[in-house]
Amino acid sequence: MSIDELVQGVLNQKRRYLARLISLIEDEDIQAMEALSQLYKHTGKGHIIGVTGPPGSGKSSLVTKLTAEFRKRSKTIGIICVDPSSPFTGGALLGDRIRMQEHSLDDEVYVRSMGTRGHLGGLARATSDAVRAVDAFGKDIIFVETVGTGQSEVEVVDVAHTVIVTDVPGSGDDIQAIKAGIMEIADIFVVNKSDLAGADKKVTEINAMLDIDPKEQAWRPPVLLTNARTGEGIPELVDNILAHLEHLKGSGLLQKKGLQRSRDELQELMKYKLTKELSQKLQGKPEYEKAIKMIAKRKQDPYTVAEQLIAEFLFSETR
Amino acid sequence: MSSSKKIRVLVAKPGLDGHDRGVKIVARALRDAGMEVIYTGLRQTPEMVVRAALDEGVHCIGLSILSGAHNALFPKIMELLKAEGVSDILVVGGGIIPEDDIPDLKKAGISEIFGPGTPLDVIVEYIKTNVKL
Amino acid sequence: MGDNKTLPAAVKRWDENTVAKTIGKFPEREETFLTISGVPVNRLYTPLDSKDLDYEKDLGFPGEYPFTRGIQPTGYRGRLWTMRQYSGFATAKESNERFHFLLDQGQTGLSVAFDLPTQIGYDSDHPLALGEVGKVGVAIDSLADMEILFDNIPLDKVSTSMTINADAVVLLAMYIAVAEKQGVSMDKLRGTIQGDILKEYVARGTYIFPLSPSMRLITDTFKFCSEKMPLWNTISISGYHIREAGSTATQEVAFTLANGIAYVQAAIDVGLDVDAFASRLSFFFGSHSDFLEEICKFRAARRLWARIMRERFKAKKDSSCRMRFHTQTAGCTLTAQQPDNNIVRVTLQALQAVLGGTQSLHTNSRDEALSLPTEESVQIALRTQQIIGHESGVGDTVDPLAGSYYIESLTNEIENKAMEYIQKIDGMGGAPAAIENGYIQREIHEAAYSFQKSVDSNERVVVGVNKFQVDEEQKFDYLRVNPESELEQIEQLNNLRKSRDDDKVQTALHDLRLGAEGETNLVPLIIEAVKVYATLGEICGVLRDVFGEYKATDL
Structure with a gap:
């Protein structure tokens, strides 16, 4: 091809x-x-929605129900589900499709499962390129679903226009995780499994945390209750997602975000290219291996050697 | 070939039987062998299997049936793949499949059938050897 | 049991002198011995290992609480266990012929296997039914098929066991309707529906609706039967499929009893008195390949259930605490390699079940790892039970292994470990919650995977599979299902749809919908719908609309 x-x-x-x-x-x-x-x-036409949250908070089920609601509103859908690859074997078990069966034969829905692998360019590179591919393909709404357990989701949400952070009632410890990492990135909070005891309490807790945020907010992230099993709260969530996009457009944030993203991406790409090129050029070079040994023996220092190697291999035209 | 290239496998249970012990163990073994395994769950129609395989860009499809519906469902899946113009996906099957049925299934395009008691390594090696990356 | 004060020192001496000397010369086969469930097995058990056992409290007498030694005061001395072979045939007509044959032979217990579309509430012409119609049992689309299935079989004289779960209530309704046409009122009907939906989510996979409406169908059935069908077993709480899915023996006990607790609690929550329904609960276990562990498993399960019923649910009647169970030898232990070896495996497994005090037993046929069993294989399987019952003498005294230091010690250990699991599950909010969050499925999968790894790495020997293999060609006569029967079944269904009174069907389905949306007992409404020949698929379709469908979340 x-x-x-x-x-x-x-x-x-x-x-x-x-x-x-x-x-x-x-x-x-x-x-x-x-x-x-x-x-x-x-590209640049699709509305990209990041969905992240702790394992077991019903992200896939939520995306499935959101897809159904968006389909009712005649939107076409792309879904990228990112799951961790094993750092030891590189393999991954990607099971998000299990929960997305109701759209499995809908021509207007495209689902793709991705493992995080050990990408040179980081998770964000492959995911954002995949999103871009789906965008070029012409899907109106593109979901990016990631497990919120560490740094990765923070990278991924750079891609998204709207970020939904999910949580479930009763998961007391997870609130710490939210505090620590992903509180700042949420445009909408969803407390899923609203039928479980403690759902309202969870909403109150998150609201309380949002209220102590000192910075001026033009967009106060709403905290919504949903039940991805029954579909309760889903239309309201979609309304809020669309309202968020309107807010981005109206406030000029969309443009601002776009500029920032292009800047980040360009830097990211240049860094990636340079790293890749450098590692290719250094691969197996005797002077490179020798320098490493010298550094280990304290005969040379890494600061100087780094400067020298970059100058020699990256910026020298003769090589 | 890039170093991050991975074998992607769709593991599916077409038909209605709910015995997924085997399919889950195989999925896990393939993952542990470094593959990316997409599992779609129970009750897949042939159309669903083929759609998932194409969308996910898999190199291999592993099908499991224990109810005896393999003679109807395996060839149907092969037909649909052919209709989509796909010939480079390795398709293997497993479950309770009588020896007598295997020649016809292979004729329909199933590359190999793994019966009960097949060691996991045999399945892993077969896929690694025969898959077209 | 052991009050010997000098024994600890004696054991130590034996260990340090006699054993050490022998091991020096002849090392043991393994460094550590484990049961097939991974429980460490000591070299020797002595009275010290069951020294806390209180005979009257922990063992008691056969036929008395806590039933450790069995539920029958005379064990098998009065009557042997019921030899019940589960079988499935493609069409209602073939099954009916088979039933007549069995009844002519003097059998009074019928067992019906249904095909998968029937078990999952689809009519035979549903797209997902393709290739499945009549495959693992009989296809039932409507009362018309049920009438053929039980044609000329006096339902007041037989007991019928139906392996049906998610839509058990619909098949029960059909059974009631057929009986009524025969002039047999439902209070005379005897039999069992499996009706254990929780283990379907966990292990067997023929679920339809989400957990909560499924539990409602079960409590509706409990309630209906406790009032109208005193002889009917409303549920068969099944560990068999959990074990087949790869669980350990302890997990099998724990997860089955946790499910049992959920059913009892649900029934109490809808206002039933525990002593009104508990004696109609029955259980179903597998008999796997670790001989002694399995015997202990049965004894531990019986004692634990008795204690749960009395201590947790405050059951007053002894009959509410009495665990009756059916056993099937473990299908997953059968090998496709050297299939005749399976006869020996089944023999041992059957013996375990008998030594464990089962009420009824199905012995698998040697060729079931390959296909549906042939008649000859089924006969050998049945003969196995008959030899154990009539020749071996193991049934001539009650619970003959009681008092064995190892048996009592392992029985205790399984009971304790199972209780730990149950407490953990209680902590999650009970079995339904532990299923919804995938905990039970994950535990089983972990056990299954590590077992398979131990076989693959030859740590565990499976004769003929990873040791003592031979070159062989697998030549067997297969029982094949005629592919035409699927088309015939669909044709009959189409004819039925044309010939019945559609207005009545629509009215009955509408009433059912309203009932399902409300809180009324659905059993009478489903009986009305089946009587006017609404199909299984239509009835379940209405319920799917109202209740939604369960979506598996595990992996």
């Missing part, structure tokens, strides 16, 4: 080409970048 075919296939909304492109992105194939650079001008 040539790059042109791939690009045309994606633009003509052929699912197999989209699947192929995302595979190339995941495999960090050089063709992926070429295709994406051609597709770039066709």
